[in-house]
Amino acid sequence: MIGVGKIKQYSNVLDKPLSKGKQEVSLSAFAFLFSELVQYNQTQVDNIAELERRLEDAGYAVGARVLELLCHRDKGNRRETRLLGILSFVHSTVWKVLFGKVADSLEKGTEHEDEYMISEKELLVNRFISIPKDMGTFNCGAFVAGIVRGVLDSAGFPAVVTAHFVPMEGQQRPRTTILIKFAEEVNRGRGLVGFVPQFPDTTKGVGTTGASLESLDKMFSTLIMHFFLNKADVILLKHPLPLLFLINLPFLLSSQIYTWAHLVHLNME
Amino acid sequence: MAAIYSLYIINKSGGLIFYKDYGSAGRMDTNDSLRVASLWHSMHAISQQLSPVAGCSGIELLEADTFDLHCFQSLTGTKFFVVCEPGTQHMEALLKVIYELYTDYVLKNPFYEMEMPIRCELFDINLSLTVQNERVALLGR
Numbered sequence: 001m002i003g004v005g006k007i008k009q010y011s012n013v014l015d016k017p018l019s020k021g022k023q024e025v026s027l028s029a030f031a032f033l034f035s036e037l038v039q040y041n042q043t044q045v046d047n048i049a050e051l052e053r054r055l056e057d058a059g060y061a062v063g064a065r066v067l068e069l070l071c072h073r074d075k076g077n078r079r080e081t082r083l084l085g086i087l088s089f090v091h092s093t094v095w096k097v098l099f100g101k102v103a104d105s106l107e108k109g110t111e112h113e114d115e116y117m118i119s120e121k122e123l124l125v126n127r128f129i130s131i132p133k134d135m136g137t138f139n140c141g142a143f144v145a146g147i148v149r150g151v152l153d154s155a156g157f158p159a160v161v162t163a164h165f166v167p168m169e170g171q172q173r174p175r176t177t178i179l180i181k182f183a184e185e186v187n188r189g190r191g192l193v194g195f196v197p198q199f200p201d202t203t204k205g206v207g208t209t210g211a212s213l214e215s216l217d218k219m220f221s222t223l224i225m226h227f228f229l230n231k232a233d234v235i236l237l238k239h240p241l242p243l244l245f246l247i248n249l250p251f252l253l254s255s256q257i258y259t260w261a262h263l264v265h266l267n268m269e
Numbered sequence: 270m271a272a273i274y275s276l277y278i279i280n281k282s283g284g285l286i287f288y289k290d291y292g293s294a295g296r297m298d299t300n301d302s303l304r305v306a307s308l309w310h311s312m313h314a315i316s317q318q319l320s321p322v323a324g325c326s327g328i329e330l331l332e333a334d335t336f337d338l339h340c341f342q343s344l345t346g347t348k349f350f351v352v353c354e355p356g357t358q359h360m361e362a363l364l365k366v367i368y369e370l371y372t373d374y375v376l377k378n379p380f381y382e383m384e385m386p387i388r389c390e391l392f393d394i395n396l397s398l399t400v401q402n403e404r405v406a407l408l409g410r
Contacts, residue, residue, distance in 0.1 A: 031377040038379035128377035130390040135380070172394060 024100065031128050038129075038140060048138045056146035056161075063150020066094055079155055083186065086155050090148055091118055098147070099124045104175075114186075118148070118178040119166070126176060139163045141176045148178055158183040272407050273363075273400060274336060274352040277302070278371065280384045281346030283310030287387040291400060309350065313340065329361075343368055363403055370395050 010016045041054045070093055071079045080086040091106040095118075109115030123141050131138055141163030149161040159182045165174040275297070278287035285306035290296050297305070313327040331338040337357060340350040341364035349364050349371070374392040375381050381389060 028377070035377050035379040042379070128374055128391065130374065130378055130380070130388075130392065132380050132388065140379075 027124075027127075030124075034125055034140075034143070035128075037143075048135055052138060052142040055140065055142040056149065059143040059146020059148075060150040060153070063094075063147040063152075064154045065150075066098065066147065067151045067154045070094065070097060081156075083157065083182070086152060086157055087116055087180075090151055094147075094151055109179075112181070114182045116180045116182075118180070119175055120178070121168075121175045122173070123163075123176040137165065139165055139176060141178065144176075145178050148180060152180070152182075157186050159186070272354045272357045272404065274354070275302075276351050276367070276396075276400075277306055277309070277349070278367075278387065279306045279310055279348045279350075282384070283307045284384070286385065289396070309338075309340070310348065313342070313348065339364060341365065341368060347371070357407070359403075359406075363399070366399055367396065370399065 037058065038051075038055065041051055041058075045051045045054060067079075070089075071077060074093060080089050087106060090103075092102045095101065095103040103118045104121050105117075105119045107117045107119070109117060120141075123144060125140050125143055129140050131140075145161040145163040149159060152159045152161070159180050161181075162179050164177050164179060166177045167174045273291050275288065275290040277285060280286050283306065285303050288299075288302045288306070317325055317327045327340070327342060329340055331340075332355065335355065336352050337355050337360070338350055338352050339360035340348060341361065342348045349367055351360055351364065353360060370392060371387075374395060375387050375389050378389050378391070381387065
């Protein structure tokens, strides 16, 4: 019956799941902190483009961490490998955790194939901020753009992300659009660079903690499945087992040469 | 006829940082509004000193033949006051709401410099909404 399940007793405190903790923080506290972040960065720069870049960098660090956390918490240590998958992950999961709601819309750019837009009628970070007229098109949403870039980049979808004000008809205030332009290799590939599977136990490494053969098995089958589903082009495994390469032929024939950093490289020692 | 004539915000040293008038009655030019602001600041301070009651926080309401002046002073010394039609009700509540708008849209704005004139679009928008609602409520009463 729902709601009457008895609380499970854990003999070992380490077996107890980590609680999610309180999900919300004070909006005022955040607004003051963010305001201070902008003010501090303003003292460090001499033009607006530089300020935008610094805010974006601050957001990038948040994005990289958020991805790690949410993959662990919500997706059982799996990470999105498809372009649309990661976009909707940003649009819904990430947005919900950071701003308490799903983003207003996620659209594909009309002019360019490789552009996507996440629009928000009123971005949380901009709730209390009025941009002075002399700052032109500056948007504090650059911080959020940085978060999006951090998530996408860490998931293996490098992109250029920018925040813009877009005036809306019949509305006094413009909405903020986060414009995502993916790097070339993302558009060409089928998510090669997006495929970096996470191990059941990433922090400790499989070999050292003596993870069961079963989990190793599972991992292998996932890898090979991804390979045959064309989700990964190259799989390189370094392992006590003989070195194993699986290379996709169409990928080898393609013109662009990938750097090592782009290859899926799993070090299991 | 508009019940609220004008709204002033003055910083803790008596400088006018925001002025807005509503409707034609009681309209003033910039110099006059600056004068009213600094005059009120001084009068408020003097009233605190002259008051026979210990711990007096200054004038809250000044009633004249042609207008009422309601004043609200925040803990940091920023003063908000409205000049309105004699006998207008609920002005204390309105001033509290305006103070709230000030703390939200002015103090949380990274581009606002403390004690300087307020130029924040969001503050203006939300303020006119509040005053409009107040007017509608007044007409309804």
